[in-house]
Amino acid sequence: MKFNATSFVSSLPLIARLFGIDPNESDEENLTPTASPSSLSPTETCGLECKTDYDCPSTCRRFNRYDPFGTCVGPSSTSPSTIAMETPAPTICECIDPSIIPDACEVDALIDIMETHVLVAHELLPQWTRAAFHDAGTFDRNANVGGANGCLLNHFPMRLEPENAFLHLPLNTLMDIKNEWEQHPSTCIRVSSADILQFAAFFATTRQSMMPESLISGTPSSSAKRERLKTFLWGRPDSKICDTMWVENLPSNPSTIVGGIASRCTNAGREIKEKMMDRNGFTAEEATVLIGAHSIGVIRNTFGSSLAGPWVDSGRDNATPNGAIFDNSYHDFLVNSVVENDANSFAVNVAPFDNPQGIFPSWFRDYSADIDHLDTDLALAFPPLNPSHPNFSAFTNSFASDNIHFLKTFFAALEKMGRLGVRAKLLPATECEDRCGKHYQTGEGGGLDAADILRIVSQLGNSTAFADEAISQVQAKRVYEILKLTTPNRQTKSPTPRPTPQPQSRRPTFNLRPTQKPVARPNSDFTFKPAYKPSDQTKTLMPTPSLTKPVDFNQTKTLMPTPSLTKPVDFNQTKTLMPTPSLTKPVDLNQTKTLMPTPSLTKPVDLNQTKTLMPTPSLTKPVDLNQTKTLMPTPSLTKPVDLNQTKTLMPTPSLTKPVDFNQTKTLMPTPSLTKPDDFNQTRTLVPTPSFTVSPSNRPTAKLESNKTQML
Numbered sequence: 259m260k261f262n263a264t265s266f267v268s269s270l271p272l273i274a275r276l277f278g279i280d281p282n283e284s285d286e287e288n289l290t291p292t293a294s295p296s297s298l299s300p301t302e303t304c305g306l307e308c309k310t311d312y313d314c315p316s317t318c319r320r321f322n323r324y325d326p327f328g329t330c331v332g333p334s335s336t337s338p339s340t341i342a343m344e345t346p347a348p349t350i351c352e353c354i355d356p357s358i359i360p361d362a363c364e365v366d367a368l369i370d371i372m373e374t375h376v377l378v379a380h381e382l383l384p385q386w387t388r389a390a391f392h393d394a395g396t397f398d399r400n401a402n403v404g405g406a407n408g409c410l411l412n413h414f415p416m417r418l419e420p421e422n423a424f425l426h427l428p429l430n431t432l433m434d435i436k437n438e439w440e441q442h443p444s445t446c447i448r449v450s451s452a453d454i455l456q457f458a459a460f461f462a463t464t465r466q467s468m469m470p471e472s473l474i475s476g477t478p479s480s481s482a483k484r485e486r487l488k489t490f491l492w493g494r495p496d497s498k499i500c501d502t503m504w505v506e507n508l509p510s511n512p513s514t515i516v517g518g519i520a521s522r523c524t525n526a527g528r529e530i531k532e533k534m535m536d537r538n539g540f541t542a543e544e545a546t547v548l549i550g551a552h553s554i555g556v557i558r559n560t561f562g563s564s565l566a567g568p569w570v571d572s573g574r575d576n577a578t579p580n581g582a583i584f585d586n587s588y589h590d591f592l593v594n595s596v597v598e599n600d601a602n603s604f605a606v607n608v609a610p611f612d613n614p615q616g617i618f619p620s621w622f623r624d625y626s627a628d629i630d631h632l633d634t635d636l637a638l639a640f641p642p643l644n645p646s647h648p649n650f651s652a653f654t655n656s657f658a659s660d661n662i663h664f665l666k667t668f669f670a671a672l673e674k675m676g677r678l679g680v681r682a683k684l685l686p687a688t689e690c691e692d693r694c695g696k697h698y699q700t701g702e703g704g705g706l707d708a709a710d711i712l713r714i715v716s717q718l719g720n721s722t723a724f725a726d727e728a729i730s731q732v733q734a735k736r737v738y739e740i741l742k743l744t745t746p747n748r749q750t751k752s753p754t755p756r757p758t759p760q761p762q763s764r765r766p767t768f769n770l771r772p773t774q775k776p777v778a779r780p781n782s783d784f785t786f787k788p789a790y791k792p793s794d795q796t797k798t799l800m801p802t803p804s805l806t807k808p809v810d811f812n813q814t815k816t817l818m819p820t821p822s823l824t825k826p827v828d829f830n831q832t833k834t835l836m837p838t839p840s841l842t843k844p845v846d847l848n849q850t851k852t853l854m855p856t857p858s859l860t861k862p863v864d865l866n867q868t869k870t871l872m873p874t875p876s877l878t879k880p881v882d883l884n885q886t887k888t889l890m891p892t893p894s895l896t897k898p899v900d901l902n903q904t905k906t907l908m909p910t911p912s913l914t915k916p917v918d919f920n921q922t923k924t925l926m927p928t929p930s931l932t933k934p935d936d937f938n939q940t941r942t943l944v945p946t947p948s949f950t951v952s953p954s955n956r957p958t959a960k961l962e963s964n965k966t967q968m969l
């Protein structure tokens with residue numbers, strides 16, 4: 259389900275009813291924060307960086323709540339009109355020494371807060387699951403780095419890595435949930451981001467397993483699921499150092515097309531072995547079962563949103579009124595829909611995928627069924643053709659034939675995933691304690707009042723809007739870079755620096771109006787006139803499969819950054835990997851089908867020889883470049899692209915000698931650049947200290963016998 263303002267506003271009565279609350283009771287007065295900035299006693303401005311009010315003697319202020327950090331200020335030092343967003347006021351209870359381990363009642367509160375989110379936006383469930391893997395899967399046991407350490411949530415550059423593309427919404431919502439939970443009047447906790455990420459995956463897959471249902475429905479099975487969620491083990495420390503290089507330990511979908519389909523399966527199998535087994539430390543069975551998480555969710559943006567599709571029908575966000583079904587249907591598909599017994603016979607008969615149009619580098623699409631699969635998925639279907647990787651298909655067969663076996667093995671592997679790189683002793687939730695003057699009422703949402711619910715849903719509206727904007731920033735930047743490179747004889751006009759828009763004052767977290775998506779206005783500074791006539795183009799210059807149907811520029815207009823987005827993509831940190839020297843003259847698209855760099859980019863690409871890397875069957879309609887004006891950066895970009903600077907980052911023939919990886923992570927086009935994501939390649943060049951707020955060192959939990967999260 260695509261979340262939008264209308265859907266969440268219309269969901270309010272439903273959610274309120276589910277929680278047993280009369281929605282009419284809530285009014286503006288109910289939503290008054292427990293403490294306003296003006297009610298705080300004045301303290302001097304401290305100017306420290308902060309993430310929450312806890313880090314400050316007074317108030318932590320950020321331009322928007324999804325900025326990685328803000329600045330501590332004293333309430334008397336700043337005019338309210340210049341404050342865009344403040345963290346919610348501290349809880350009314352005396353929470354002097356928050357615990358890193360919640361008690362069972364506090365876990366109940368977390369479940370209710372998460373449930374409120376997913377009732378409105380089911381797509382969060384698979385996205386949280388993916389996010390948890392992308393945090394933990396950074397673990398390299400050989401180098402002993404990465405792991406389930408919260409870096410994905412705490413260290414903003416992590417989410418700018420192409421491997422983590424499109425995780426803004428799940429990460430924004432988890433930040434909100436963590437804040438909401440910690441600041442609830444009935445809680446006194448300071449859990450780590452690492453814990454929240456891993457709990458989110460456990461929550462999602464537990465909720466969607468067997469019969470997906472709301473965890474506030476009060477049925478015996480939903481109560482049983484709540485109880486199982488309370489067996490989660492807490493206490494992962496957040497890493498103080500985060501390195502974007504660690505994303506290299508995540509499996510990517512190999513993109514080489516050399517050697518045909520059978521060879522692609524071999525390469526993909528090797529990728530799973532090298533990353534998930536050799537580095538992460540999973541067994542072949544654990545890797546096979548964990549990738550079964552693809553039984554829920556959708557390939558949303560990797561191939562362009564217009565080609566989004568689930569792996570299996572029951573994985574769609576709207577497969578049931580309560581979201582996707584988490585079961586063995588992914589493995590069942592690989593066994594019973596892909597009926598070939600080995601990769602070679604599959605290569606000559608790719609049914610059930612459309613052939614030949616359904617096959618793309620690293621990706622199989624069935625247009626008629628509207629489903630997608632990656633090479634790494636198909637690698638689980640067949641025995642290996644050589645000893646380069648284990649026989650994943652043996653496990654696939656066993657999971658396909660037994661859902662209970664799948665679920666048990668999955669939850670055991672998920673538990674292991676949540677411990678990758680974690681040395682601290684993990685502990686279960688403690689017995690309910692009276693930490694804050696009153697217990698959270700256990701079960702079925704009993705402790706959330708109308709104001710809580712309305713605030714949570716309002717935050718979801720904001721985080722969705724900011725995530726949309728972040729994604730559109732990436733997409734707009736791709737178009738901008740491509741146009742710049744394909745119009746070499748024209749002096750590309752640098753965007754004129756604009757004054758930073760003054761942030762709007764907002765009531766902290768209680769803004770119930772959905773965030774308005776701005777409409778981009780044409781800006782003459784960013785008008786792009788192609789150096790050659792659009793009629794010269796017989797194929798699109800936009801190398802994304804999403805262009806199989808004409809771009810709806812009316813739609814993309816609405817995704818432009820707003821003045822409120824005072825920190826859009828930090829272009830200083832980005833390195834474009836897309837352009838190649840050969841792209842400095844207009845491409846004759848009659849002869850070439852792609853602008854994507856290939857591994858052979860150590861010398862200029864001979865476009866006459868290049869093969870299609872990301873073509874789409876229907877890319878026959880030329881893009882009207884005049885229309886792309888609307889995708890150019892707008893005045894709201896507080897840091898316009900320095901075109902002179904970015905030019906120097908283009909891969910050049912001099913890159914034929916080894917790159918000094920101490921200085922640059924990678925400026926060289928890599929084989930992975932054959933997927934469109936890589937236009938979005940961003941790399942921080944040096945590890946930077948994380949913004950992590952070190953949690954209290956006081957684990958107050960009582961040691962209980964380790965409970966497993968096995969089904």
Ligand code: HEM
Nearest residue numbers: 384387388391509510511548551555556557558559560634
């Ligand atoms: C070989 C290993 C893997 C590869 C190559 C891979 C790749 C991908 C890709 C390309 C997407 C689509 C992203 C998008 O366009 O929105 C995706 C989505 C997803 N991945 Fe994986 N993945 C792997 C393993 C895993 C594992 C181990 C988990 C969890 C334990 C996982 C959970 C998910 C989920 C739930 C989604 C759907 C997200 C959504 O609906 O937005 N993946 N994966």
